[in-house]
Amino acid sequence: MIVDLRRPRMLSVGSFEVGIVDSGEDHEDQAPILLLPGTGGSTKRHYGFVHPMLSLRRRVVGVDFGPAPSPDGAMSLDDLRDQALAVAEDVLPGRRFLICGYSLGAEVAALVAAERPDLVEGLVLVGGWLRSDAHQRLRNSVWRTLRREDSAALRDYMTFCAFSSAYLAARAPEELERLPERFVLGDLIDQHMRLTPTIDLTEVVEKVVAPTLVVGCSLDQMVPPRATKQLFGAIADARYAEVASGHAIHTERPAEMLRLVEQFASEPTGTPAGSILRGITA
Amino acid sequence: MGIVDDDRDHPTEVDVIIVGAGFAGLGMAIRLARSGEHSFLVLERGADVGGTWRDNTYPGVACDVPSHLYSFSFLPNARWSRVFSPGGEIQEYLRRAAEDEGILPNVRLNADMLAGTWDAVGQRWTVTTSGGVYTGRYLVLAAGHLADEKLAQIPGMDSFSGELFHSARWNHDVSLEGKRVGVVGSGASAIQIVPAVAHQVRELVVFQRSAPWVVPRMDGAYTEAEKRLFERAPETIQDLRNDIFWTFEQQYAARRKIEPFFSAIRKFATRHLHDQVPEGELRRRLTPDYDLGCKRMLISSDYYPALQQPHVTLEASPLAKIDGTTAVSAAGNSFELDVLVFATGFEAAEPPFAHHVTGKDGRSLAAHWAAGMHALNSTAVPGFPNMFVLNGPNTGVGHTSTLFLIETQVEFVLSAMAHARAGDIGTVEATSVAEAGYQQEVRDRSAGTVWVDGGCKNWYVDPRSGDLTVIWPDFAYVFRDRNGSFDPDGYELVRGEVSA
Numbered sequence A: 001m002i003v004d005l006r007r008p009r010m011l012s013v014g015s016f017e018v019g020i021v022d023s024g025e026d027h028e029d030q031a032p033i034l035l036l037p038g039t040g041g042s043t044k045r046h047y048g049f050v051h052p053m054l055s056l057r058r059r060v061v062g063v064d065f066g067p068a069p070s071p072d073g074a075m076s077l078d079d080l081r082d083q084a085l086a087v088a089e090d091v092l093p094g095r096r097f098l099i100c101g102y103s104l105g106a107e108v109a110a111l112v113a114a115e116r117p118d119l120v121e122g123l124v125l126v127g128g129w130l131r132s133d134a135h136q137r138l139r140n141s142v143w144r145t146l147r148r149e150d151s152a153a154l155r156d157y158m159t160f161c162a163f164s165s166a167y168l169a170a171r172a173p174e175e176l177e178r179l180p181e182r183f184v185l186g187d188l189i190d191q192h193m194r195l196t197p198t199i200d201l202t203e204v205v206e207k208v209v210a211p212t213l214v215v216g217c218s219l220d221q222m223v224p225p226r227a228t229k230q231l232f233g234a235i236a237d238a239r240y241a242e243v244a245s246g247h248a249i250h251t252e253r254p255a256e257m258l259r260l261v262e263q264f265a266s267e268p269t270g271t272p273a274g275s276i277l278r279g280i281t282a
Numbered sequence B: 001m002g003i004v005d006d007d008r009d010h011p012t013e014v015d016v017i018i019v020g021a022g023f024a025g026l027g028m029a030i031r032l033a034r035s036g037e038h039s040f041l042v043l044e045r046g047a048d049v050g051g052t053w054r055d056n057t058y059p060g061v062a063c064d065v066p067s068h069l070y071s072f073s074f075l076p077n078a079r080w081s082r083v084f085s086p087g088g089e090i091q092e093y094l095r096r097a098a099e100d101e102g103i104l105p106n107v108r109l110n111a112d113m114l115a116g117t118w119d120a121v122g123q124r125w126t127v128t129t130s131g132g133v134y135t136g137r138y139l140v141l142a143a144g145h146l147a148d149e150k151l152a153q154i155p156g157m158d159s160f161s162g163e164l165f166h167s168a169r170w171n172h173d174v175s176l177e178g179k180r181v182g183v184v185g186s187g188a189s190a191i192q193i194v195p196a197v198a199h200q201v202r203e204l205v206v207f208q209r210s211a212p213w214v215v216p217r218m219d220g221a222y223t224e225a226e227k228r229l230f231e232r233a234p235e236t237i238q239d240l241r242n243d244i245f246w247t248f249e250q251q252y253a254a255r256r257k258i259e260p261f262f263s264a265i266r267k268f269a270t271r272h273l274h275d276q277v278p279e280g281e282l283r284r285r286l287t288p289d290y291d292l293g294c295k296r297m298l299i300s301s302d303y304y305p306a307l308q309q310p311h312v313t314l315e316a317s318p319l320a321k322i323d324g325t326t327a328v329s330a331a332g333n334s335f336e337l338d339v340l341v342f343a344t345g346f347e348a349a350e351p352p353f354a355h356h357v358t359g360k361d362g363r364s365l366a367a368h369w370a371a372g373m374h375a376l377n378s379t380a381v382p383g384f385p386n387m388f389v390l391n392g393p394n395t396g397v398g399h400t401s402t403l404f405l406i407e408t409q410v411e412f413v414l415s416a417m418a419h420a421r422a423g424d425i426g427t428v429e430a431t432s433v434a435e436a437g438y439q440q441e442v443r444d445r446s447a448g449t450v451w452v453d454g455g456c457k458n459w460y461v462d463p464r465s466g467d468l469t470v471i472w473p474d475f476a477y478v479f480r481d482r483n484g485s486f487d488p489d490g491y492e493l494v495r496g497e498v499s500a
């Protein structure tokens, strides 16, 4: 049996066009999951493995954030929150749901959870951070300089930042060559990259009451586990898991990411707040 | 201090009897010993420990899961010679493990279990072997599922005037030098044998029932520097294991026929075939007609090249009959042969040991499994108290190391025993209801996978029920999360005297 992925469609939210990828069977007793991708990404790119596998057992809705209509258009975290909530309202009216955000999507997810405790049953933050700090801003500024200069090094720089050294070192030459080509450069990522250095969730996440799973990537050079762990400290009902992966966990360790999301989704309060979850020792 | 066997009238009494000294039996024994339990015996019908790796000594034998994952997590080996180490090295590893962990005094070799019977009065298992009689509170069956070779009965087999043997019983007295050799089968063993013997034989014929899916084998020798690093910083071994494990886990998506993963692996294998075999008749014969994964996906970088040597023939038809020195395929082609190697696999779905084990209602395990193997947590069988089966029903994996599941079961058994000890429980028995529920769960998990829906006839599905009984049809991590430790729910626990 092949999963019936309902036809992806678009939704207008203010001046944004948002993509919706809705799949999996809905069960009354099981909260659906909303998936929010990261910087410049999409459901397919950031949940390419997790999304279809998750939807074998439950309803899963991917939100593909749209770019602001004008290339210089500023974008705020609130814009992204609005898009996520609009999709939820459209696809899952009146339903409570779990929300899983990756990278920038984690920032959005945390904001949604903080503001809409009535809707959010559980929160998963993968590769997220509490507030953009000097390290984050430095990387961001290098990226924007390379982008402005249309540098030939930009894609390599993104590859260098996204993947762990272990992952890169283990790739075959053909595979290595293809990695930099994966990044989509355009308005969406430009707008996201302007937004990220300004993020500060310090006060926002104090309002998060939903049970939360924070997932750090131990080999992440973009959002180091140090930054992700701050969310673990800041959110009252949080538990923490770490995966030996670079920021591109969706590519390096997607099955492990699936395990964490699925396990948490099946019982968000299965472990007490403050727990550090043990991974599989193969 | 070893256990001293008594005579036949006075069976040797221990807490735990383990049948089989392969990876599963030895793993169980080592973990028991390490947990402080020394009242156990390992009964092994063979003349050595090692199981699969004692029996399979054919040319080219090696594991097809990287050695650093295909070894015990609790006994890492910094010295594996290659990514895919040769069988002899794996056998050496197992023998050394048994020795170093001090369990050899607890192993009884040449002890073939002839009968294992539950004694309801004494609440013990009595195991009669060719070597002695033993009793234990617990019986752990670790007799393997690829332990008994399947030697298909071919008409005229007795008339064969050359040498004939199964790949798991390789006759090393027979030289293949300059001989005309037939290999029956094109599965995991054949694909290793063919390239390994092709250079020494005069003629080689491979009888293929169905073409296997093959992907490149990324082998390589570890350098001294790498081995020393593993030794000096053992955490690098665990990192590597985790890495291989999680990478392999992704393959489950393809086994579940999820796109784009399902097409991607098929494309990868097809490209390997096309890279190595030019367009034409041979490529056509080597193109599988079923979904990748329905039968074990094989890895080899030298099988296709070996088949293209002028003295090697791929007969795309099973061996149908033998007449003197002539082997005839179902397609009607005859070959004059001096040696016939049956690389025809094992009795996996109907394990012979099940005929020798009798539960509390006097029924054999084979009778209980008349419509196919099944067990709660893939380990415990209703009607068979205090008995656990390792590497039995729904524990095989096509995409990762079987040992990951075996180790999970070993820990399950240990935690069940600990639970019993803590609660003064005499017998632990799966309930039929829970077992049926688990069977249904496995059925649900298997739906839509290549094993049941892949357009091939494989040995994972029991022909009597149509159920998938050999394979665990989900991620390996799900097996661990589901079956990693004993949960009394679904078990009937009866208080009893806890002896010893």
Ligand SMILES: Cc1cc2nc3c(=O)[nH]c(=O)nc-3n(C[C@H](O)[C@H](O)[C@H](O)COP(=O)(O)OP(=O)(O)OC[C@H]3O[C@@H](n4cnc5c(N)ncnc54)[C@H](O)[C@@H]3O)c2cc1C
Pocket: B019, B020, B021, B022, B023, B024, B025, B043, B044, B045, B046, B049, B050, B051, B052, B053, B056, B061, B062, B063, B064, B065, B070, B111, B112, B113, B114, B142, B143, B144, B145, B146, B147, B189, B353, B356, B390, B391, B400, B401, B402, B403
């Ligand atoms: C050639 C080959 C290659 C393989 N490669 C891989 C690989 O790369 N990766 C992987 O995951 N798996 C592989 N496997 C599967 C392999 O069988 C398992 O990984 C593992 O070795 C099974 O261990 P076991 O202890 O369960 O069974 P076995 O190794 O079969 O051990 C069972 C033992 O029980 C004994 N026994 C049986 N019946 C009785 C009786 N009545 N009384 C007493 N003793 C008895 C047998 O003699 C045997 O020693 C391979 C199998 C084969 C045949």
